[in-house]
Amino acid sequence: MKESLLDILCCPLDKGDLELEVIREDDDEILEGRLLCEECGEEYPIEDGIPNLLPPDMRDEAAA
Amino acid sequence: MTLEDRREMPTVYEPAEDSRLLADTAVERVDGGVALEVGVGFGYVAAQVASATETRVVGCDINPEACVRAREAGIETVRSNLTDPFAADSFDVVLFNPPYLPTPPEEEWDDPLEHALSGGEDGRRVIRPFLDDLGRVLRPAGRCLLLVSSLTDIDAVVKLAADAGFESREVAEESFPFERLVVLEITHANS
Numbered sequence A: 001m002k003e004s005l006l007d008i009l010c011c012p013l014d015k016g017d018l019e020l021e022v023i024r025e026d027d028d029e030i031l032e033g034r035l036l037c038e039e040c041g042e043e044y045p046i047e048d049g050i051p052n053l054l055p056p057d058m059r060d061e062a063a064a
Numbered sequence B: 001m002t003l004e005d006r007r008e009m010p011t012v013y014e015p016a017e018d019s020r021l022l023a024d025t026a027v028e029r030v031d032g033g034v035a036l037e038v039g040v041g042f043g044y045v046a047a048q049v050a051s052a053t054e055t056r057v058v059g060c061d062i063n064p065e066a067c068v069r070a071r072e073a074g075i076e077t078v079r080s081n082l083t084d085p086f087a088a089d090s091f092d093v094v095l096f097n098p099p100y101l102p103t104p105p106e107e108e109w110d111d112p113l114e115h116a117l118s119g120g121e122d123g124r125r126v127i128r129p130f131l132d133d134l135g136r137v138l139r140p141a142g143r144c145l146l147l148v149s150s151l152t153d154i155d156a157v158v159k160l161a162a163d164a165g166f167e168s169r170e171v172a173e174e175s176f177p178f179e180r181l182v183v184l185e186i187t188h189a190n191s
Helices: A003-008 B017-029 B044-052 B064-072 B112-117 B127-137 B154-163
Strands: A018-025 A030-037 A043-047 B034-038 B056-061 B076-079 B091-096 B138-149 B166-175 B180-188
Touching (some): B017 B138, B017 B166, B044 B091, B064 B112, B127 B138, B154 B180
Parallel strands (some): B034 B056, B056 B076
């Protein structure tokens, strides 16, 4: 994901702002990292450039 | 085509007549701003809009394989349940070709393509929560282009939209032997 995507993302649970932690990036986007909700502290992974913003209880079961 | 016929197909919904109707309509009516395609799948509609217009297009899908495919098609993609993780007033345009085939419970099966096709018993299982959250993410002057089939009961979808505070009008349609596909343009009722 591009860092600018952060402007239009929020926590799916409480709509809180998200803080970005970059683990790996290239010239134009973040490839691995985490998005942390500033309200509830929930963590959402960014893997292979795709942020997974499913609520935690749907992460494993939904349309795997 | 019935759900049964689709069972041999891959796990991501492939672009079909409905995708093309939505893409053509979006390319005609959208230019500029920020757009979200919900249920982006292979990224066909999103890529058409991104290449033919000056619109920044973001995609989302609940299916992880669809997210990978859409990203490969050059679309910024988020894995999400509908519009849940998008901030208020983010989009000028929201595009959605929802799962809409009415499906009896005994024919439901548990795989990702079911999510891409089945709209539950009345065909409106996914449209309902989508419309409930649409008003939050759509900017005041924004609009949604929603693909709906006569199989899903177009008037019932218009009523659901009205209940959620929207006005709807048909802006494109295409008829087939067993169904009529329509693109509804949905806007805030007060806009």
